[in-house]
Amino acid sequence: MTDVDFNMMPVDKMRGRASRATRAAAIEAAATDSLTLSVHVSLDALEADWRRLEASNTISLHQGFDWCKAWAKSHQNPLLLVRGNLGHKTIFILPLELVRGRLFRTARFIGAPHSNINTGLFSSDLGDLASQDFAACVIKQLGEKLSRVADIVTLEKMPFEWRGTCHPLASLPAVRNQNASYQLPLLENFETTLAQINAKRRRKKFRVSEKRLEALGGYDHVVAKTSEERRALLDLFFAQKAARFKVLGLPNVFQDPETQAFFHRLAALGETENGQPLELNAIRLRGENEGRIIAIAGLSRKGDHVICQFGSIDEDIAADSSPGELLFFLMIRRQCAEGAALFDFGIGDQPYKRSWCTVETVQRDIVLPLTVRGRIAAWLHRSLVSMKSAIKKNRTLYAFVQRLRQRRQGTSAGASSEMDNG
Structure with a gap:
């Protein structure tokens, strides 16, 4: 953006620009204030809005209704379906499930272990909400809604640039996933x-x-x-x-x-x-x-x-x-x-x-800690991703890790050049 020298600008123009900026900020603040999030546990209750949103060419098939329903029917993880409404219109859905580990409760994309690329479901027209304030508002309300049931939210394997569009959450801090897709x-x-x-x-x-x-x-x-x-x-x-x-x-x-x-x-x-x-x-x-x-x-x-x-x-x-x-x-x-x-x-x-x-x-992981334990989980997640990335960049080290895996499983096969997705 070109810098503006207010010392050289006529007073009437300066006032005009300030007025327009104030009006734009007021419109954006009002739109953000009208954004409300709700959490649901039934896929069927959201099906109509879900199928409308997933029709966009920029939405991953891994967030499609049929994909998520098939996973939910095959697993016992509680669902945390986050719907974002602007007035009476649903503008996004984050289809999450709760996974309880020995130490942490993680809210993640449904079926995340077997997804190749995740986008969530966002309307192609977010109007005045397509901004950093929108992303910050989503994350803030997400924390408020889920902090009692989860320690951490992980939105993994998300491309911030996909099929010619920028993801609505791309302004948020994220770690680069150890794997890209091709x-x-x-x-x-x-x-x-x-x-x-x-x-x-x-x-x-x-x-x-x-x-x-x-x-x-x-x-x-x-x-x-x-x-x-x-x-x-x-x-x-x-x-x-x-x-x-x-x-x-x-x-x-x-x-x-x-x-x-x-x-x-x-x-x-x-x-x-x-x-x-x-x-x-x-x-x-x-x-x-x-x-x-x-x-x-x-x-x-x-x-x-x-x-x-x-x-x-x-x-x-x-x-x-x-x-x-x-x-x-x-x-x-x-x-x-x-x-x-x-x-x-x-x-x-x-x-x-x-x-x-x-x-x-390139795919990225958004990691949102909700509790003290969640902050520990977030640190572990980032550390693990960094370690995996370093190992995969070093072919000698990666081959050594593969040999350790083979010995652990009692096989005498040599290390493969094939890269797994872990």
Whole structure:
């Protein structure tokens, strides 16, 4: 902003500017004063406003009504659904759940452990409230409403710049999450899309994969259509992923019955008005290995945004054909043809993501302590994020940590170059 020299400004202009600034401040203060927050425990009671807000292209599918309801039905965490009203109009919803640990009570985004990108649900038109005062007012009232039931509020994995918009809470202090997320813009056609990432090399790898699978009898790209097909592929994914984590000496983030029930609920929804909560894709062999599934991926789509939630491969057969890479090639080609605009590989730095993606999205954590214990929890959160970030930046140190994990789990496998999302 250009500095204003009041000593050189005519008195009438100076008064005019001061008057306009005073009126603007008064309007903003009045708007902020009329912002009220309320806390709810029932998703269904907020469904109409929720679905209206989530329709925006800038809202993450992880804050979608169907996603959050599937998680809530599969877990027993109390819900803390924070609604912000301006007069009688709902302008935002923060879908939180309460997680009770041994030391701290944390209010976090619903399903946070398995979300790739979080935005909350904010109206695209906040009027005079789109300011630092709005963000400060939200946090102040959030503390007043939740301090009796929670020690800390964590709004994790939030991009402050997302799809051309600045997040309404971007003015708040935040720590950079140890992981970024990675995206590939989908352009007018598949050829143009591939041109962003060395199309010649991609096509060569695709032909090599196809040639090796043809030697085994060929393959089919399968997109599960029925609930039975989706259930079968999802169960096979859990088995393949468990085997992979065991080899790597990593904790299995999909092993809990509640987590598996959550993904089964998503898959059972099929296609909805707003997209596809969970679509199962696979590579299935023909020939002597007829029916063998060698690669699986779960995609979620909301509007024109597609996120790969997870993937796995069968490492006992055809591993040299790079079935995971082949499946990504086929899925991205299909999503281009179906009008998607952004293919999201999700959070976590892995070499294959960097090889496909041209966009890296920084994510941040807003941490709000509500009690004395909450201040300790906030310090621990920031310290842990800083430590993880330092470890992941140091490949030698990260490999050492991986070896420690492997020894702890009693496996002799060597350290992997694959990066987990922790």
